[in-house]
Amino acid sequence: MSTVVSGAAAVATETGKRLAAAEGLNATLSWSQDLLDAEATRVDSMAEPGPLAGMALALKDNIVTVEQPSTCASRILEGYVSPYNATVVGRLRAAGAMIAVKANMDEFAMGSSTEHSAFGRVKHPLAPDRVPGGSSGGSAALVAAGVVPAALGSETGGSVRQPASFCGVVGVKPSYGRVSRYGLVAFGSSLDCISVFGRTVKDAAQVLSVMSGSDPLDATTVNRPPMRVPEPLQNLRGLTVGVPREYFPPDLHAGVAAALRATIARVRELGGEIRELSLPNSSYAVPTYYIIAPAEAAANLARYDGVRYGPRRIGPEGDIRSLYRATRGQGFGQEVQRRILIGTYVLSAGYYDAYYKKAQQVRSLIAQDFRRAFESGIDLLLTPTTPTPAFKAGEKTDDPVAMYLADIFVCSVNLAGLPAVSIPAGRSEGLPIGAQLIAPAFEEERLLAAAAALERVIPAAAEVR
């Protein structure tokens, strides 16, 4: 009798080797071979293998699991282990996925480069001096480096599509309400979506399909049947693809512009119709986002007070106020503190109407832009995912607004709650460029079928001209 190394066990071993080899990227916050092996044993003993049997997935560190710490890359949750699993963790494991890797990120998902991680930034797998994007940069880098075939990130304002674009992988953000947020550590609750990176559209779609569906533990999930994995379209005949003017400014990076021109050409070659249009409120997306998300974050992060869990720091006065100040002042990084201050300010008496209420009104207008576009006969929108390829580490750390503008093409989708995907669209000077497709709410199947068709005809790793 010989020992047969079964499917999942072999994957666990291989994944462990690749993780060890990729340590230099600083893309993980915790993983262990023992845990990987235990997951493999569990998967190999499953009666029904499941659609994700033996797939090793990395999870952004803001998705809680009971086996590993969930720190959100913050000192304030250093060593914190959740006593419960996120809903998606249970669903993925039931489908045969192996979950034993937690990925680095910007602290509490606030950032676009992973440079706000309390545990050091992630290196771009193709260009170590550059950032992988963020906030889900660790997950993106692990997929780009070939360590795992797919990984979970989370989006509040483009935090999966932007790093997917930077790293040259697929990044899918589902409609708000499609995937349970139970167990996703909240940042901006009305925007947060667990989202997926994959090397291919199909891998990402499979993971998303398993996670999707309503959850009695999340009142914001929508009661719809789970998303199915679509068959890739053979062509795009009959599809009208809208190209919004506002996403192609004159100063758009030349490589990005070239990649998008090429993608538009591919759409036409596949029989799709290209139609130019305007989304007039696009320019308000970033300011609107930077009112709503911090306001919600300020409330969501109030619970980290050192009273019940996480490191507690006693302040000099020794009273409870002082404990709060010391715990939060030392536990949160600068960017998180900045956003808590912004969020507290915009909700303050006397400022609420001018900021938060106004931002909600603009948010409705942004959503209305998209709705009108789709009602006018447009099936999908095509835009660049980011205005530039991956930037250099340190380039924007002293200029928060410049960092925020890295999300200019992605965050309106979060405000409108729509599904969108970033697919690799070629490279510029060796750096990946992403093309973004946006669909009406809950039209993930249309979105991903078209993305898969384009994926087949775009030479993702080729230099664009």
Added chain:
Amino acid sequence: MTKWETVIGLEVHVQLRTRTKMFCADQTTFGDPPNTNLCPVCLGLPGALPVPNAEAIRLATLGALALGCTVHEKSVFARKNYFYPDLPKGYQISQFDRPLATGGSVSFDSSERGRVRVGITRLHVEEDAGKLVHDRFPGKTAVDLNRAGIPLAEIVSEPDLRSPIEARAYLTTLRQILVYAGVSDCSMEQGSLRVDANISIRLAGESRLGTKTEVKNMNSFANVERALEAERARQVALVETGQRVEQVTLLFNAVTGQVKPTRSKEESHDYRYFPDPDLPPLVLSPTWIAEQRTGLPELPDAKRARLETEYALPVYDARVITSEAELAQYFEAVVDAGADPKIAANWVMADVMTTFNDRGNFPVSPVKLAGLIGLVREGTLSLQAAKRVYAELAQAPDQDPRATAERLGLIQVSDQGALAGWVDEVLTAHPAEVARYHAGETKLLSFFVGQVMKRSKGKADPKGVQPVLQERLQRMVKSAAR
């Protein structure tokens, strides 16, 4: 009275009578060991999300309808942000600018102003915070989060109350309505009803409100009245000596009967309310709201009126019996079991109410009480004997009224032969009184009745004794004349 008019508005928090908490599945049991009814949601753990308790919404809706409020088809949960160690999330989920219900009223009879109608500004749903425990660990404060997430309805009145006595009457009426509707136990001892009061004074006839203060920490309705009396006196004394009333929060001390300002907070709280993005707006269909209205149990005023007409009860009786929903329910069950309504009312207001107040329940079933009342009516038991049987049944509810009466030897004897026997014995034993009776001192008849009752150890039916006595005394006259 004085030239000062008192203006009072009350904020009442009642615990909705649910099995589980407002936004999670933890138990709401009172008195469990600290920090045992907890889960990721009510602990505010990272990633946990609230899901509204449908039963809490239903009960709050019932309460709102019972108070005559308009229940809104759309209301919004909001976050009330502040830091406190008993508040796990750093915010309380409440309702702010879109409450569940608005615009109801509570009416009661004021000893000073006759029928008073107090407006209900709003009723909204929220979760409770935990509790700080200061006396468990010396020099330290502990946190018990069992109460965190308990469902509450906050009921805010208009400033329509004009005296501490009215405040107390309002609370008694409000409590009665909510208990009747099954919305809350409204027990101040168990913390399922809490009262905060806003009070100001102004010159009689003035329409502008004076500066109000908020009074807290009152653990009974009587203490609400006492605290408001104390605060009214304090405000009057201030104003009459040329000082001003400052807008402060005061705590009532039940031992001293005084109110004391809390340590003045330098900055007033800015709660930064905003709609809770974890909870979609609460949408209730008009049909569902109408169903709840239909399903509303009979409320105290209606029940009182009905008891007066349907059972011809005196106003006083109907008021006493309807003071507690359970008492009224018991009363009607006794009548349904065949008892005369007025007799049943007498029982309920006396022996039944005493046991209910002592024990909080009804050990003697309505059917058994009706049986007991029947035994009295048919002459089998005297009222006094029936009360002894009742006391016995209250101790041993499984027993049968008649069997108990027999066992205690309390069955009344109305048999002519037996009665005649006792009567003859009594007349033989008291020749002097018999002679005086025959000489015209007829009021001695009641003396003979008493002696017969004594001799029969209370078993003789007093109604049967009198004719037998008269008949015997009559016969004695005839035989003497012969």
